[in-house]
Each structure stands twice: as structure tokens, then as C-alpha cells.
Amino acid sequence: MLIKAPESGDVPKCSHHANLATNSRALRRQLRCPVALELLQYRLNLLENAYLRLQRQWPKVVAGPIPSFECFKVAVAVAYSRCFRSSQGDEPLNMVFAPLTDMMNHDHPTNKNVRAFFNEAGEMVAESTQHRSAGEQLLITYGELPNLHLLQSNGFTMSENSYDFAVVDAQRLLSMIPETNLQFLLEKSLLLPDPEGKVSRWQPVSKRLEKAIALYASSESNFLQQMVEDTLSTFTTGYGEDRQLLETLESQGDLDGASMRSLHAARIRFQQKRDLLKILN
Known part of the structure; x- marks a missing residue:
């Protein structure tokens, strides 16, 4: 095209x-x-x-x-x-346009009311999963995606996203791990790669990260909490400031381009800080 x-x-x-x-x-x-x-x-x-x-x-x-x-x-x-991703049999994955279906908005998998799929003939089918009245919105789902992914890939965020997770600055941990061991941790999925395939400085808080901490920073007390505090210190705005801005923007009607960008930015910052503070508390 x-x-x-x-x-x-x-x-x-x-x-x-x-x-x-x-x-x-x-x-x-x-x-x-x-x-x-x-x-x-x-x-x-x-x-x-x-x-x-x-x-x-x-x-x-x-x-x-x-x-x-x-x-x-x-x-x-x-x-x-x-675009939608489609493949038939042994054919490689293709990106295809599906008019009308592509106008349906995303919601969490549990909230979708339309199942969109390709049938055996390669035709796009949009099938309602429940009765909808005229004028009600039809919703599909892109999957279980956090706002960080939705923003960079699709250009929007969601006000309440249960798939969000806290991400910490792991530089303190990475500095304690020998260079030769980083590849091992990547292969074991204890640390995640950045988009270029190297160990990312930014790591989601998970059992796998805690295991990596236990392997290389077990002598340090409250090490995860220290990384959380390191991460919070990288923000230039306060938690209360972001919450107030977010409440103001979400209470408004149609937003112009600049205000919409402010909304997405405030939502990302607020949700990250909220999840990080939960770890400290």
C-alpha cells in the first residue's frame, strides 16, 4: 500500500x-x-x-x-x-487492513464485547459476544498490555489498567554483576533485555528480579527498596502533583493535542509512582 x-x-x-x-x-x-x-x-x-x-x-x-x-x-x-496480523496455514504473518473493524476501540480482554478473527478463508470476522443495543460501543482487545506498551505502540493509555507494573532503575544491581554473567541472566530470563538485546537498565519488579538480587546482592539489606528509591529520585515531578494534574485532565471533556499528551504523560508517571510506592509501603 x-x-x-x-x-x-x-x-x-x-x-x-x-x-x-x-x-x-x-x-x-x-x-x-x-x-x-x-x-x-x-x-x-x-x-x-x-x-x-x-x-x-x-x-x-x-x-x-x-x-x-x-x-x-x-x-x-x-x-x-x-492493521491486524493474519497468517494462513504455513504462510508467514501478514499485516492487513480491516476497514470498520479497525475503528473499534481496545479494552481489557475481560471487557471486550466483540471477537475479531480471521476465518479459514482468510476473511476478517467481527462477532459480537453479547447483545448490544444501538449506539453502544463495540470493543475488541489488543491483549493484556500495560500502558507503557500501549503508549509507545498505539499512542494512548488507559485510566485504569490492571496490567501495569512497577519498573525500577536496576543500575545499582547491574554494577554488581560481572559482565560475563549478564548474558547468563538474560538466557535464564532473570533480567530482561532492552530493545537492542542488551541487559536493560529498567527492570520490572518481579520474582525473577528478586532472584537476581538474591544471587548478586544478598549481602545488601533492603536492596529492592533502595532500587525503588533510586527510581523515584529520577522523576522531576511529585506524586501529589501528578495526581492533581491527572484528576484535572480526566475531568475535562474533549482535550486538544497538547492536553492529551499531558494526560498520557501524567498517567504514566502517576501509575509508575503509585506502584513503586506500594513496594515501599
Whole structure:
């Protein structure tokens, strides 16, 4: 599919997800959450590298001017947030468009009221799982996804997300582990990799992380609590400040682009701090 750049060079009006993509730099300025910033920066790096490849290949296959980077980001955001993954038999996984179905919003798996799937003929089927009255919203699910994933991949967050989890700055732990042992911990899934395959500085709080702490920092008392405090110190906003901002934004009606970015940023910060403080308490 070819998405043609407008002749004026302006970014076309597009979906909420795509608008977030075109304003990713503004979103990063508002986030002020280190782990979310790292994930968004990595995604932006991928886009920039893909755009460089597009610039090299474009003259070989398309007659006309190369679209701007802003238009390219819109195209990627629209395609990524509107596509469904499909495979038939031994065929490789494909990304396909499914008009109308792609207009349904995401909710948690337990709240969905539509089951969307591909039948044996490769046709998209959207099947209601319960009776819905005219005017009621139809909901599908993208899966059990935390807000950190939803924001970087789909451009939105949810007000109440039971799949969120606390992420800590593990630099204190990583500095105590010999370099030769880091690969072992990755292979055993005791530590998670960053998008480039190296041990990530940011680790979810889990039994696996606690096991890694027991292996390499057992002599340190309250080590996990120290990492939580390290993580909280990386934020430049306070917990109460974020809660007040979040309550204000969520109580408003339609938000403009800047306010919507503030909402997502405040939601990410507040939920991370809330889950981190639960560990300390």
C-alpha cells in the first residue's frame, strides 16, 4: 500500500494515534518518566533508520518527491494502529487492513464485547459476544498490555489498567554483576533485555528480579527498596502533583493535542509512582 504525501508538504489531518506520532518530541518533553522516554526514543530511532532506507529506495520504485519525515511518521502510525496480523496455514504473518473493524476501540480482554478473527478463508470476522443495543460501543482487545506498551505502540493509555507494573532503575544491581554473567541472566530470563538485546537498565519488579538480587546482592539489606528509591529520585515531578494534574485532565471533556499528551504523560508517571510506592509501603 502506498500512502501518498500531500503536494503541499503539510502533514494531513489524521487519527489520534498518528497525531501523537507526529508530536513525539513534544510528548517526550512532557513525559518526564525515564523508562518511557527510553522506549519512545528507541522507537523514534527505528523510524529514523527506516526513513533513511525509504529515501534510498524511493527513487527506484516511485516517480515523485520523497515524503517528509513527518508524513512518513503519520503513515507508519496509521498503518501500525489500524492493521491486524493474519497468517494462513504455513504462510508467514501478514499485516492487513480491516476497514470498520479497525475503528473499534481496545479494552481489557475481560471487557471486550466483540471477537475479531480471521476465518479459514482468510476473511476478517467481527462477532459480537453479547447483545448490544444501538449506539453502544463495540470493543475488541489488543491483549493484556500495560500502558507503557500501549503508549509507545498505539499512542494512548488507559485510566485504569490492571496490567501495569512497577519498573525500577536496576543500575545499582547491574554494577554488581560481572559482565560475563549478564548474558547468563538474560538466557535464564532473570533480567530482561532492552530493545537492542542488551541487559536493560529498567527492570520490572518481579520474582525473577528478586532472584537476581538474591544471587548478586544478598549481602545488601533492603536492596529492592533502595532500587525503588533510586527510581523515584529520577522523576522531576511529585506524586501529589501528578495526581492533581491527572484528576484535572480526566475531568475535562474533549482535550486538544497538547492536553492529551499531558494526560498520557501524567498517567504514566502517576501509575509508575503509585506502584513503586506500594513496594515501599
